[in-house]
Amino acid sequence: MAGNQKSRQASEQVRELGHAAVDWISRYIERAPSLPVLSPLDPRDVLASLPQHPPSDAEPFAAILRDLDEKILPGITHWQSPNYFAYFPANSSPPSVAGDLLSSGLGVQGMLWATSPACTELEIRMLDWLVEMLELPQHFLSSNSGGGVIQDSASSANLCAVLAGRERATNFDSNENGCDQGLTAYTSNQAHSSMEKAIKVAGIGRKNLRLIAVDENFRMKPEALAAAIREDKRAGGVPCFVGATVGTTSAMAIDPLEEIGAICGEHNIWLHVDAAMAGTAALCPELRYIHAGLDLADSYCFDCHKWMFTNFDCTCFYVRKRNELTEALTITPEYLRNAASSSGSVVDFRDWHVPLGRRFRALKLWCVIRSYGVDGLRAMVRHHVKLTQMFIEWLKSDARFEIVAPGSLNLVCFRLKGPDSATEALMQKLNASGRLFLSHTKLSGKFTLRLCVGQTYTEEEHVREAFELIQQHASELAMGAR
Amino acid sequence: MAGNQKSRQASEQVRELGHAAVDWISRYIERAPSLPVLSPLDPRDVLASLPQHPPSDAEPFAAILRDLDEKILPGITHWQSPNYFAYFPANSSPPSVAGDLLSSGLGVQGMLWATSPACTELEIRMLDWLVEMLELPQHFLSSNSGGGVIQDSASSANLCAVLAGRERATNFDSNENGCDQGLTAYTSNQAHSSMEKAIKVAGIGRKNLRLIAVDENFRMKPEALAAAIREDKRAGGVPCFVGATVGTTSAMAIDPLEEIGAICGEHNIWLHVDAAMAGTAALCPELRYIHAGLDLADSYCFDCHKWMFTNFDCTCFYVRKRNELTEALTITPEYLRNAASSSGSVVDFRDWHVPLGRRFRALKLWCVIRSYGVDGLRAMVRHHVKLTQMFIEWLKSDARFEIVAPGSLNLVCFRLKGPDSATEALMQKLNASGRLFLSHTKLSGKFTLRLCVGQTYTEEEHVREAFELIQQHASELAMGAR
Numbered sequence: 001m002a003g004n005q006k007s008r009q010a011s012e013q014v015r016e017l018g019h020a021a022v023d024w025i026s027r028y029i030e031r032a033p034s035l036p037v038l039s040p041l042d043p044r045d046v047l048a049s050l051p052q053h054p055p056s057d058a059e060p061f062a063a064i065l066r067d068l069d070e071k072i073l074p075g076i077t078h079w080q081s082p083n084y085f086a087y088f089p090a091n092s093s094p095p096s097v098a099g100d101l102l103s104s105g106l107g108v109q110g111m112l113w114a115t116s117p118a119c120t121e122l123e124i125r126m127l128d129w130l131v132e133m134l135e136l137p138q139h140f141l142s143s144n145s146g147g148g149v150i151q152d153s154a155s156s157a158n159l160c161a162v163l164a165g166r167e168r169a170t171n172f173d174s175n176e177n178g179c180d181q182g183l184t185a186y187t188s189n190q191a192h193s194s195m196e197k198a199i200k201v202a203g204i205g206r207k208n209l210r211l212i213a214v215d216e217n218f219r220m221k222p223e224a225l226a227a228a229i230r231e232d233k234r235a236g237g238v239p240c241f242v243g244a245t246v247g248t249t250s251a252m253a254i255d256p257l258e259e260i261g262a263i264c265g266e267h268n269i270w271l272h273v274d275a276a277m278a279g280t281a282a283l284c285p286e287l288r289y290i291h292a293g294l295d296l297a298d299s300y301c302f303d304c305h306k307w308m309f310t311n312f313d314c315t316c317f318y319v320r321k322r323n324e325l326t327e328a329l330t331i332t333p334e335y336l337r338n339a340a341s342s343s344g345s346v347v348d349f350r351d352w353h354v355p356l357g358r359r360f361r362a363l364k365l366w367c368v369i370r371s372y373g374v375d376g377l378r379a380m381v382r383h384h385v386k387l388t389q390m391f392i393e394w395l396k397s398d399a400r401f402e403i404v405a406p407g408s409l410n411l412v413c414f415r416l417k418g419p420d421s422a423t424e425a426l427m428q429k430l431n432a433s434g435r436l437f438l439s440h441t442k443l444s445g446k447f448t449l450r451l452c453v454g455q456t457y458t459e460e461e462h463v464r465e466a467f468e469l470i471q472q473h474a475s476e477l478a479m480g481a482r
Numbered sequence: 483m484a485g486n487q488k489s490r491q492a493s494e495q496v497r498e499l500g501h502a503a504v505d506w507i508s509r510y511i512e513r514a515p516s517l518p519v520l521s522p523l524d525p526r527d528v529l530a531s532l533p534q535h536p537p538s539d540a541e542p543f544a545a546i547l548r549d550l551d552e553k554i555l556p557g558i559t560h561w562q563s564p565n566y567f568a569y570f571p572a573n574s575s576p577p578s579v580a581g582d583l584l585s586s587g588l589g590v591q592g593m594l595w596a597t598s599p600a601c602t603e604l605e606i607r608m609l610d611w612l613v614e615m616l617e618l619p620q621h622f623l624s625s626n627s628g629g630g631v632i633q634d635s636a637s638s639a640n641l642c643a644v645l646a647g648r649e650r651a652t653n654f655d656s657n658e659n660g661c662d663q664g665l666t667a668y669t670s671n672q673a674h675s676s677m678e679k680a681i682k683v684a685g686i687g688r689k690n691l692r693l694i695a696v697d698e699n700f701r702m703k704p705e706a707l708a709a710a711i712r713e714d715k716r717a718g719g720v721p722c723f724v725g726a727t728v729g730t731t732s733a734m735a736i737d738p739l740e741e742i743g744a745i746c747g748e749h750n751i752w753l754h755v756d757a758a759m760a761g762t763a764a765l766c767p768e769l770r771y772i773h774a775g776l777d778l779a780d781s782y783c784f785d786c787h788k789w790m791f792t793n794f795d796c797t798c799f800y801v802r803k804r805n806e807l808t809e810a811l812t813i814t815p816e817y818l819r820n821a822a823s824s825s826g827s828v829v830d831f832r833d834w835h836v837p838l839g840r841r842f843r844a845l846k847l848w849c850v851i852r853s854y855g856v857d858g859l860r861a862m863v864r865h866h867v868k869l870t871q872m873f874i875e876w877l878k879s880d881a882r883f884e885i886v887a888p889g890s891l892n893l894v895c896f897r898l899k900g901p902d903s904a905t906e907a908l909m910q911k912l913n914a915s916g917r918l919f920l921s922h923t924k925l926s927g928k929f930t931l932r933l934c935v936g937q938t939y940t941e942e943e944h945v946r947e948a949f950e951l952i953q954q955h956a957s958e959l960a961m962g963a964r
Contacts, residue, residue: 004941018579018583029492039600044603044827054851057857064848072600075598079597080587094496095495095543100582102550104583109569114520115559117557121532124529132535133536176688177687179685180660200657201684205658311586313841335921346525354638354836355795356637357794357795359795371546457486461485
C-alpha cells in the first residue's frame with residue numbers, strides 16, 4: 001500500500017485554508033450592504049498596490065486574506081450587495097457557493113461521460129428538472145429527442161445555436177467547406193450584442209445579419225422578419241438562423257415567439273430563443289406567458305447565474321434535437337475514444353459546446369434547487385417582481401420621471417423628463433454616492449436608466465432607499481441647475 | 483439605514499454550509515487514494531439513483547452531503563487521486579480550492595473593468611507574473627504591446643487565435659462579410675482536435691485545414707508546412723493561421739517553433755502556439771527549451787488547470803499585439819458603455835474572448851502562486867518529471883515493453899511488443915482494477931498507452947505501484963493467453 005502523505009497533508013490544508021476562506025466570505029456577505037456598491041478606484045489603483053514580481057517563497061494564507069481586504073476589496077464592485085441594481089443580477093446564494101466549493105474539491109473534468117459519469121448524469125437530471133420547473137417544451141427533455149447542457153454564458157450558447165443552425169441549413173457543408181453559401185441570419189435590433197458576436201465568430205459576417213425592426217414596446221416585428229427572409233431568399237441567400245429574445249437587455253421586451261416560430265417553420269430556419277435573465281421568471285406559473293410559443297424553438301437558453309441564485313457560470317442551453325447540435329460540434333480523436341462513448345449509450349457533453357474541458361457545474365444547481373425547493377425559489381422570484389412593481393408605482397407618483405418601457409418582470413426603464421444630460425448626471429451622482437449602482441441604455445434614442453431588482457439579498461427597504469435617493473439627487477441636481 | 487436581515491442570514495448560512503463542505507472535501511482528499519480511480523458504474527446508474535422530480539420544499543444540506551457520498555461519489559472518476567495517470571492531470575491544490583471559493587463568495591462579474599476593477603487588474607498582474615515565471619517573450623507583458631487573459635480552456639483560446647488570424651489576414655473583412663476568402667489554415671496531424679473544431683466554428687472549413695506531416699518524433703515538418711503554404715498561395719488561397727503545438731496530446735512532441743515561426747513571418751501568417759499541458763514545465767529553467775522560438779508567435783496558451791495546481795478553468799492566453807485580438811472580437815452596445823472604457827485607459831476582458839460574463843479566476847492563481855512561491859511550484863513540477871523518467875527507466879528494464887515516443891517531461895507512451903490486442907487488454911484490465919487509471923492513443927498506427935504523471939499528490943510510491951501493477955497484469959494476461 002502506497003504511502004499517501006501528500007494527500008493527508010492536503011486534507012489538513014484544505015481544512016485550514018477552506019475554513020479561513022469560509023469565514024472571510026461569511027463576514028463579506030454581512031458587510032457587503034455597507035460597502036460602496038460601485039468601486040470608487042481609478043484605473044491602475046489596484047495594479048499599483050500589487051507586487052511587480054511573483055514571490056519565490058511560500059507565503060501564509062493569512063497574508064493573502066489580509067491583502068484581499070486591503071488591496072482587492074476596494075477594487076470590487078459589489079454584485080452581492082442588496083443595493084446592486086445595475087445591468088443584470090449575478091445573484092448567488094450560500095447553497096450555490098457551497099456546491100461550487102464541492103465541485104472545486106472534487107476537481108473532476110466532465111468532458112466525457114467516462115471521465116466522471118456522475119458529472120454528466122447529474123447534469124442531465126438537473127436540466128430535466130428545470131424543464132419541469134419552468135414548464136419548458138417536453139422535447140427539451142433528455143428522455144425525448146432533445147436535452148440540455150450547462151454552458152458558461154448565454155454568449156456561448158447563442159454561438160452554439162448559430163453553429164447548429166448554420167450546419168443544418170448547409171447540410172453540414174459549412175463545417176466541411178467553410179461559410180461561402182450566402183448565409184443570412186436574423187435578430188431584432190434590441191437583441192444582445194452576443195448575437196452579432198456569434199455571427200461574426202461563425203464566419204457568417206455582420207452584413208449578413210439582419211437587425212429586424214421592433215414595435216413601440218421593443219418587440220421584434222414578425223412581418224418585418226418575414227419580409228427580410230423573403231427578400232434574402234429572392235436574392236439567393238440561405239437564411240439559417242433567427243435569434244429571438246425573451247427579455248431584451250435594454251427593455252425586457254419579449255419577442256412574439258408564436259409568430260416568429262411560424263415564420264421559421266415555414267422556411268425551415270433554426271429558431272433560437274435567448275431568455276438569459278427573464279427565463280427564470282417561468283418558475284412562477286403566472287409569469288409563464290413569457291414563453292408562449294417556445295415550443296416552436298429549436299434551441300433555448302437562460303442563465304441560472306443571473307436570477308436563479310446560482311453563481312456564475314451556469315447557462316442552461318436546450319435543443320429540440322440533440323443530434324442536430326452534436327453533429328455540428330463533434331470530433332473524436334483516438335485519445336478520446338472509449339467503450340462507453342463508442343457504445344452510443346452515453347452523453348459526452350464535450351460535443352455540446354466549444355470547450356473540451358468542463359467543470360462539475362451541476363453540483364451547485366443541485367444544491368440550490370434542493371436547498372430552497374421549487375416553492376422557495378418561486379417565492380424569491382415573486383418577491384423581486386413585486387418589489388419592481390412597487391418601485392414603478394412610486395415612480396409614477398413623481399411627475400419628474402417618465403417610464404420609458406413597459407415595466408415587466410424585474411426591470412424598470414426610466415428617465416428624468418427633458419434632455420438626456422439631466423438623466424446622465426443623475427446616474428453619475430447616484431453611482432458616485434456608493435449607496436446604489438444602476439446602469440443605463442438608450443431606448444428610442446433617449447438616455448434611460450435601468451433598475452433591475454434581482455440580487456438575492458435585496459429587501460423592500462433597499463428598493464425604497466434607492467427610490468428616495470433617486471428623488472433626493474434629482475432634487476439636488478435641479479437646485480444646482482437653477 | 484435599510485435592514486439587512488437577508489444578508490445577515492446568508493452570512494450565517496455561508497458559515498454553516500461552507501464549513502460542512504470544507505470538511506467533506508478534506509475527508510474526500512484524504513480517502514481519494516483508496517477509491518477506485520475509474521468509476522466502475524454503468525451508464526444510467528447515477529441517473530437511476532436520482533429523483534425524477536425536483537423537490538417542492540427545502541431540504542437540509544446534510545441530506546445533500548449524504549447523497550453526495552452515496553449517489554455521486556461512486557460515479558466519480560477521481561482526477562484528484564494520486565493514482566490518476568490518464569489523459570492529462572487536472573491537478574488542483576488546497577490554495578486553489580480556497581481561492582476559487584473566495585471567487586464564488588465575492589460573486590463578481592468581470593466583463594468590464596468597471597464591473598470590478600480588481601478582477602481585471604489582478605488578472606493582468608497574474609498574467610504578467612507568469613510571463614516572468616515561465617520566461618515567456620517580453621511582448622506578452624501588459625506593459626508592452628501584448629497581454630494575457632484567462633480563458634476557460636485551450637479549446638477556446640485556440641478558437642480566439644484562429645479568429646484573430648482570420649481577421650488579420652482579411653483586414654477584418656471576414657467579420658464584416660463572412661468567410662468567403664479562400665482562407666486556409668495549418669496544423670500538424672498530431673495537433674489537438676480543438677484546432678479542427680476551431681477551424682469549423684470559425685467558418686473556414688475542415689477541408690481548408692492542412693494537417694501537416696510530422697517527423698519520426700511526431701513533430702511538425704517545417705518543409706511540409708512551407709510547401710503546403712506555397713501550394714495554397716499558388717492556387718489563390720489566403721493562408722491565415724498556423725497552429726503549432728508544444729507538447730502534443732498523444733506523444734508530448736514539441737513542434738520546431740523557430741523554423742515554423744520563420745515561415746509564418748515570411749508569409750505574414752498568424753502563428754499560435756498551444757502548450758496546454760507542457761507550458762507549465764517552463765517554470766524550470768532547464769526545461770525552457772520547449773519554448774525555443776516562441777518569440778516568433780503571435781499568440782500562445784497554456785493551462786494552469788492541467789499541471790499548475792490550479793483547478794479548472796484557468797487557461798492563460800497571450801497575444802503579441804492585444805489590438806489584433808480585441809479588434810477581432812469587440813462590439814460595444816450602449817448598455818455596456820462607461821466612462822472608464824470610453825477613456826481607453828482600462829482593459830475590458832470581454833473583448834478578449836467569446837463569452838461576455840467572466841468569473842474572478844485570477845484569485846485562485848494568486849492564492850496558488852503565493853502559497854507555494856515560484857520555487858515551490860518549480861520543485862513540484864521537477865518532481866513529476868523525475869518520477870516520469872524513473873518510470874521510463876523501469877520500463878526499459880522489462881523487455882516485454884516498447885517505448886513508442888521519446889519520453890519527455892511528464893508523459894510516457896508505451897505498449898506491449900506485439901499485436902495491439904495485448905496492449906488494449908492490458909489497459910482494460912488495469913483500469914478495471916480501480917488501482918490506477920491510464921488512457922491510450924494511437925501512434926504510428928499502434929495502440930499505445932499513455933501514462934502521465936502530474937497529479938498533485940502523486941508520490942514515488944504511486945508510480946512504483948503503477949509499474950508493478952502493469953508488470954503483474956501483463957504477466958497474468960500472458961499466462962491466460964497460453
